[in-house]
Amino acid sequence: MDKVLNLDHQARGIIKPDGKITFVKNALPGEIIEYKIIKETKKYNLGQLTNIIQKSPHRVASMCPYFPKCGGCSLHHMAYLDTLDYKKEKVQDILLRYANIKPKINVIANPIYLNYRNKITLQIKDKKIGYFAENTHDIIEITNCLVAKDSINAIIPDLKKLKINSGSITIRSNYNDEIMLIINTSQKFELDFKELSSKHKLVGVILNNKLIYNEDKFIENINGKLFQVSYNSFFQVNNYINEKLFEFIASNVTNKVIVDMFCGVGTLGIIASFKAKKVYGIENNYHAILNALVNKKMNKRSNIEFLLGDANDLISKIKDNIDTIIIDPPRAGLSQKGINAILNIKPQEIIYISCDAMSLARDLKRLKNIYNITQVHIADMFSFSYHVESICVLKKQ
Ligand SMILES: C[S@@+](CC[C@H](N)C(=O)[O-])C[C@H]1O[C@@H](n2cnc3c(N)ncnc32)[C@H](O)[C@@H]1O
Structure with missing residues (x-):
């Protein structure tokens, strides 16, 4: 005790x-x-x-019947507003401990804190479909995930009928409730596309990275802007918070030269390009860059250019005078090479969006001698998990 x-x-x-x-x-x-x-x-x-x-x-009593056994969420025993306090304190603690900074943090809540996720990955073992239990590879079978979109939950019972023995299924769903299924298994199984597409808005099925039904991409719509997204391109999992990120970028960039490092399918760079003089987007996923080029056309942008490769390297190759850098990296954050390149360019402003407060703190510690951290926000992108999105604005001293 x-x-x-x-x-x-x-x-x-x-x-x-x-x-x-x-x-x-x-x-x-x-x-x-x-x-x-x-x-x-x-x-x-x-x-x-x-x-x-x-x-x-x-x-509070958990609304999810699989909590706490399921390894997916970690905060269903708290009231929603308490989970926001927890996340704010967590980011505050990490920034103080690892970057020695104590900024005022603004919280952007997620009013749609249930059924918000547009993508989930279910594991399959011994014909059971669900999430891994906390700290193990045992499967917690689920029929409904409280944080996944309704259109995703609706298809889970049909996936159970496939009788796959082992593997994984990722389900992605867009603003229009269309569904892409990404199945990974070495096993043969029967899929009745006709039946599945009569019950769900099935856009495409990808098996072991090969397209086996219809399309391997769909269109997303955020604040009226359309984006093509391939099955293996990154897209933020929470459309409401993504809208808030778009609004933040739109109201914080000016008529300058901007680089969107780690641009994915081009979202933030394209939003910035409505105000900016010129935007460069850098991304190392070939499929995402192809989407970005389509998205440039679809959104009628002529002042954005996309570069394929490692953003930490390619940023140094841009010949323009860069005023603002948007950094939205994977969890690992920037490499030392990336930090050195940014310190060499010394843009007037950096907007750093991070899904990992530890790597954010490490990178801010390296940047803070030259930059003042003028804004810190946390956005509840991943409600009821311990993860949190942070947005920081840095201005050159
Ligand atoms: C957190 S996502 C952000 C994407 C985009 N900003 C958005 O909001 O949709 C990070 C992106 O960086 C890409 N990426 C990962 N490592 C990279 C690298 N070294 N260079 C360029 N892009 C990278 C990933 O493929 C992914 O699209």
């Missing part, structure tokens, strides 16, 4: 029996809990909650 001291960056309760740190999922600060140790390492233990002796007044 121990008292939970705090939450860690993965929203696990922290206890310190005999001084050794132990992380327990689904435990809240102040609670007195019983737990069993499920993993021991030199530095820490993982515990599994078995009983709550004294409950936190902040605990």
Whole structure:
């Protein structure tokens, strides 16, 4: 029996029996809990909650029947507004600890905090379809995911009929509830495309990276702007928060030369190009760059150019005088080469959008000698998971 001291960056309760740190999922600060140790390492233990002796007044009954066993979400035991407080404190703590900065943080909430995800990946093992259980590769079978769009949930029962033994299925759905299925399995199985497309707006099916039905891409619509997205191109999972990112970019860029590093299918760069003099988008996924070129045409932009390759390298090859750099990297953040290139270019302004506060803090620490961090926002892109999107504006000193 121990008292939970705090939450860690993965929203696990922290206890310190005999001084050794132990992380327990689904435990809240102040609670007195019983737990069993499920993993021991030199530095820490993982515990599994078995009983709550004294409950936190902040605990709520989970709306999701698979929580906390399912490894997908980590905050269903908290009221939505409390999850935002947790995320704000987490980013505050990481920025202070790893970048030694203490900015004021504004929170952009997600009013559609259930059924918002436009993409989920389900695992299949022994004909069971679901998510991996926390810390294991055991499958928690699901028939409905509380954070996935309704159009995604509607197709799950039909996927169970496919009788695939092992593999994975990614389901993507756009603003119009159209569906793309991306199946990975070494097994043969029967798919009745006619039946499936009579019940769902099935746009395409991709098996082991090969198109087997109709289209391998669909169109997304954010704030009235259309974007082609291939099955293997990145697109933000939450269309409402993506709208907010678009609005942020639109109101924070000016008539300048802008580089959109890590541009994906060209979204943020294209939005910036409505105000900017010239935009360069850099992306290393060939399929996403092909989408971006289509999206440039579809949105009637002539002042944006896309470059295929490593953004950390290619940014140095741009001959124009760059005023603003938008950085929206994968979780790993910028490479040392990328940071050096940016410090060499010294743009007037940087807009850094990050899905990983740790790599963001590391990169801000390297940039803060030359830049003042003038705005920090967090946007609840991944409601009920411990992940959070951060948006920072940096101005040259
Ligand atoms: C977080 S996404 C952002 C995409 C886009 N800004 C958006 O909002 O849709 C990061 C993108 O960076 C791309 N990427 C990853 N590593 C890269 C690299 N070294 N150079 C260029 N692009 C990279 C990924 O393919 C992905 O499209």
